[in-house]
Amino acid sequence: MVSHLEAYIEQLEVKKANILTGIEMMNKFQNEAWTNVTDFVANPLNSFALIRHMQSDWAYWQLYMEEPVGEDHMKSIRDNLDSLPTDVDLRDAAMGITLIHDYYHLDVKDVARGLLAGVQYNATFSVSDCFWIAKNAYENGHFKGAEQWLLAALQANKSEEDPEPTEANIYEKLAEARLALGMRAEALKDLEAALDWAPTNARLLQKKQELRVDLLMNTTQSPEVMDFRHEDMCCSGLCSPRVKNMFCIYYDAGSPYLLLAPVKTELYSLDPYVALYHDVISPNDASFIRETHKLLLTPSDSYDVFTNTSSVSDYRTAKSVWYDPEQDEVIQRIEHLVGELTHTDTNASEIYQIINYGIGGHFIRHVDYRQVKRVFSEPDRLATMIFYLSDVPQGGATLFGKLDLAVFPKLGSALMFHVLNSTGDFEDKTEHTGCPVIVGSKWIMNKWIQYLGQEFKRPCPVGGDHKNIAYEVQDL
Numbered sequence: 001m002v003s004h005l006e007a008y009i010e011q012l013e014v015k016k017a018n019i020l021t022g023i024e025m026m027n028k029f030q031n032e033a034w035t036n037v038t039d040f041v042a043n044p045l046n047s048f049a050l051i052r053h054m055q056s057d058w059a060y061w062q063l064y065m066e067e068p069v070g071e072d073h074m075k076s077i078r079d080n081l082d083s084l085p086t087d088v089d090l091r092d093a094a095m096g097i098t099l100i101h102d103y104y105h106l107d108v109k110d111v112a113r114g115l116l117a118g119v120q121y122n123a124t125f126s127v128s129d130c131f132w133i134a135k136n137a138y139e140n141g142h143f144k145g146a147e148q149w150l151l152a153a154l155q156a157n158k159s160e161e162d163p164e165p166t167e168a169n170i171y172e173k174l175a176e177a178r179l180a181l182g183m184r185a186e187a188l189k190d191l192e193a194a195l196d197w198a199p200t201n202a203r204l205l206q207k208k209q210e211l212r213v214d215l216l217m218n219t220t221q222s223p224e225v226m227d228f229r230h231e232d233m234c235c236s237g238l239c240s241p242r243v244k245n246m247f248c249i250y251y252d253a254g255s256p257y258l259l260l261a262p263v264k265t266e267l268y269s270l271d272p273y274v275a276l277y278h279d280v281i282s283p284n285d286a287s288f289i290r291e292t293h294k295l296l297l298t299p300s301d302s303y304d305v306f307t308n309t310s311s312v313s314d315y316r317t318a319k320s321v322w323y324d325p326e327q328d329e330v331i332q333r334i335e336h337l338v339g340e341l342t343h344t345d346t347n348a349s350e351i352y353q354i355i356n357y358g359i360g361g362h363f364i365r366h367v368d369y370r371q372v373k374r375v376f377s378e379p380d381r382l383a384t385m386i387f388y389l390s391d392v393p394q395g396g397a398t399l400f401g402k403l404d405l406a407v408f409p410k411l412g413s414a415l416m417f418h419v420l421n422s423t424g425d426f427e428d429k430t431e432h433t434g435c436p437v438i439v440g441s442k443w444i445m446n447k448w449i450q451y452l453g454q455e456f457k458r459p460c461p462v463g464g465d466h467k468n469i470a471y472e473v474q475d476l
């Protein structure tokens with residue numbers, strides 16, 4: 001894009017140079033003429049040349065001026081516009097930043113100067129970056145976030161190229177955010193500060209006047225403020241000891257196939273069953289899956305069990321795509337491993353879902369079972385397997401709030417948890433959250449194994465000891 005802009009400017013320069021040469025020649029001719037106009041035009045050679053110039057040269061100049069410059073470069077830029085971030089991408093990115101400081105309880109001013117959850121990065125936000133995020137938060141009704149970002153804007157470095165926002169703009173918006181938060185006295189001070197920077201601004205004077213009257217009369221009710229804070233969860237994984245009774249094994253799931261290469265397994269919880277299998281996807285296969293799907297991703301849908309509909313939702317800021325287990329040799333290999341490792345019939349499962357989370361990408365607290373009333377009459381999910389297809393430098397844990405367990409993505413590993421027990425009861429402790437990504441890009445691949453269809457692989461335990469649903473647990 002930049003090279004097209006450069007080439008466009010070069011063509012403009014050539015046109016400018018041609019016009020300047022023309023002007024120089026005409027000035028020379030004109031100066032000669034003006035020294036003695038009467039004598040000059042009396043000479044037929046001169047008057048002919050003058051008439052000819054006036055007749056045809058100006059037509060030429062008009063055509064030359066109208067001729068578009070750098071059309072091919074403009075077209076190339078136009079053609080590339082589709083691949084640039086959209087307005088929605090920008091809003092998502094701004095919302096992602098807001099989520100990062102909300103979920104990880106970070107000070108907005110720290111975020112603005114590149115200090116992210118204890119790590120200092122060599123990047124800072126400019127005043128206009130902070131102002132933009134503040135405006136976006138304000139438009140989404142997140143007034144507290146808007147206030148914090150405006151305060152950060154007042155402290156951020158103003159780059160020379162940014163004519164906007166001025167201090168007056170920032171204080172004016174801060175007053176708006178604080179009014180929305182019911183902080184009227186503070187808002188008045190902000191308007192006064194704005195007026196210090198723009199003393200003759202009539203709009204600010206009027207706003208200040210109205211607010212003063214309002215404060216004197218004390219007639220305005222305090223607005224109801226929506227609370228955007230997310231429940232106190234521990235996405236950092238540092239709030240409580242990670243796992244109390246975790247143990248590690250080399251696990252073969254009773255499969256002859258895995259007997260030769262048992263899987264390094266961290267068992268986090270037996271009831272409900274939650275385990276992390278290491279090195280089940282090679283870096284090459286993970287990279288193959290990412291590369292073959294990255295252009296196919298679309299903004300994720302979320303399924304609403306109550307309305308039985310799917311829609312692009314704010315609950316999950318991510319892009320995703322489905323991946324058929326028949327599609328290629330890589331996924332067939334993985335499908336085979338899933339069957340052996342989970343001791344389930346993979347024919348009774350959904351196709352794979354690949355998800356990519358960008359800045360602040362997250363999936364709010366949810367359960368994976370579909371919450372249908374009778375699992376025996378309607379299909380439901382028995383277990384979830386999340387394959388981590390990338391490392392994530394910071395953030396992006398899968399958090400089980402009720403188990404005090406945060407599992408951090410590690411390229412090649414797979415997290416497995418049972419969301420129903422053998423009677424089809426919901427394992428509500430498997431409620432989980434995809435924590436916002438702070439730095440990096442998180443790639444996962446989900447596999448949901450269905451409850452129905454496992455009758456032969458996982459018959460119900462005799463005597464109704466439902467806790468023994470996990471084949472793996474019986475084995476230990």
Ligand SMILES: O=C(O)CCC(=O)C(=O)O
Pocket residue numbers: 355363368386396397398399432433434435444446
């Ligand atoms: O991103 C994660 O860690 C969790 C994803 C998840 O829970 C889901 O897709 O259902």
Ligand SMILES: [Fe+2]
Pocket residue numbers: 366367368432
């Ligand atoms: Fe989930």
